[in-house]
Amino acid sequence: MAHLTNCIAMMDEGIGRVSQIIPQLPAPEARLCRLMLMVGASLEEELEFKLKPHKLNHSEFLTLMILYSRPDGSSTPGELCEFATQGATNMTRIANALVKRGLITRGASEEDRRRVLIRITPAGKRFVQKMLPPMFPRVATMFAGFSDNDKHNLSRLLRKLAHNLDQLNSDAQP
Amino acid sequence: MAHLTNCIAMMDEGIGRVSQIIPQLPAPEARLCRLMLMVGASLEEELEFKLKPHKLNHSEFLTLMILYSRPDGSSTPGELCEFATQGATNMTRIANALVKRGLITRGASEEDRRRVLIRITPAGKRFVQKMLPPMFPRVATMFAGFSDNDKHNLSRLLRKLAHNLDQLNSDAQP
DNA sequence: AATTCATATTTCACTGATGAAATAAAAGAT
DNA sequence: ATCTTTTATTTCATCAGTGAAATATGAATT
Incomplete structure (x- = not known):
């Protein structure tokens, strides 16, 4: 209870x-x-x-979703590190796991060949499209009883809090 | 940034x-x-x-704060497990760590001698009173720009969300 | 008194995450 | 051409947390 x-x-x-x-x-x-x-x-x-x-953990899921949400379905390890808040070592591991499952591919970038281009595969897209919808009911239930105004307000306040936290952290490392 | x-x-x-x-x-x-x-x-x-x-982690801090906030400064491992959302094994470890630092004591309960009575020591209280105040400015900064109304609303919405999450979890284990 | 239940601890093993430093390869700067 | 910087990977070592099962003790039930 x-x-x-x-x-x-x-x-x-x-x-x-x-x-x-x-x-x-x-x-x-x-x-x-x-x-x-x-x-x-x-x-x-x-x-x-x-x-x-x-068989996904939060970071792997987040990484996959970032790729899925990209117009071209691709990104680089460095960029993914930033948005998934992960160290480079970890991102290599995450990519390894996703490649092994055939959800993404790794390839060299054309413009800058130091970079690795990570791209979601058709199988990866199908995987996301299959796993996502079953989550929707529970997500909706979480916000049961929230008026549109409530949602708008919560969003606004969380963003404000996020902004303040960013301030705190930028003051820390000058 | x-x-x-x-x-x-x-x-x-x-x-x-x-x-x-x-x-x-x-x-x-x-x-x-x-x-x-x-x-x-x-x-x-x-x-x-x-x-x-x-040299505290979140669970140790939370446990110590629960004890500090009690009128009589005491509790039992079982109760602490619930409020700190920890397994029994872990709570034993947390208590070990805090006892070793002299912040709490362990003793047998009078009424029910299966129970262990955990109590914050005077040193533990001093410790809390010394470590807490330096955190206040940063906590206040987090909510800079929040009107009283904002705070009240955020509180209300988070509690509502918490309530919905409890519903979700109770439906899961019938 | 024997059995069952409740409470806490100990033991053991494992998982998961993490990250610093060394390495490799390519781009950019001098 | 050489040096420096950027980017990613690999290696290695750890650390932190976790938790199931066995143990010990005392209370409650029959």
């Missing part, structure tokens, strides 16, 4: 008590942080759960 | 193109999912980063 709801209730009480001991605590913001962390982790779990039957 | 913002822009275009190929895709919901995942992961990173200097 209601695991997240439980944890959230407990967190609410906890932060309430802590902010009595430490009044400088920015309690509403701390609550939002914890909420984001809990819900984010739960969502991550849910995703990995849906991917397991297809 | 703006890593998250970059990834988000790319995700927006990507989902736009995918939903042209697969019209049944619930695009706004899929965008919200990806946003949650990206921002959640970034927040997680930020937290681990702040914890590193104190």
Whole structure:
């Protein structure tokens, strides 16, 4: 039963008590942080759960989806590293796995022959088109009871939060 | 520079193109999912980063904070497992680590002697009171530009999402 | 009192991810 | 032509987390 709801209730009480001991605590913001962390982790779990039957992990799925979403179905390891937030070593591994399953191909770029061109195969496209639709119902259920306004607002606020996080991280490495 | 913002822009275009190929895709919901995942992961990173200097990982910190936030400063492994979303094996390890550092103690419960009573020590309380305040500025910065209304809305929407996720997971194991 | 259940720990093994440094190949700069 | 930089891969070593099953102890049930 209601695991997240439980944890959230407990967190609410906890932060309430802590902010009595430490009044400088920015309690509403701390609550939002914890909420984001809990819900984010739960969502991550849910995703990995849906991917397991297809023998994909999050990074592999993300990489494949990036390629699928490209007009020409292709990219380079470097670019994929950035968007999938992975180190180069890992991207090599991910590509290895996807190549082995025939979902992508690796080839040398024409213009710059240091670069490797990664391209989704027809089989890769079919694979995505087959695995994606069964996820839709659960995704829709997650946002059951959200009005269009709610969705718009959540989107706006998450983007604002993302922007602030980028600021934080750019100040860190000058 | 703006890593998250970059990834988000790319995700927006990507989902736009995918939903042209697969019209049944619930695009706004899929965008919200990806946003949650990206921002959640970034927040997680930020937290681990702040914890590193104190040689704590997320679970250890969370466990310590739960104890700190209790009126009597105590709990049991079983309860901590639930709220920290950890297996029993792991909780034993976490407790070991915190005991070794003198932040908590382990003792047998009076009422039920199968149970172990875990209690934060005065040193543990001092530790928390010392490590917490330096985090406040960064937490506040994350929500810079959020009106009270924004915060209230974000909180409300995250809780609603959490509730829906709980539903999803309870339907799964009947 | 014997059996079953609940709680926590220990042992063991494994998986998964990670990443630094060395290597290779090609482009760009001097 | 040589040196430097960019890009990707390989090698190697680890680390972190995880978790199932066996063990130990005490409570609850019969």
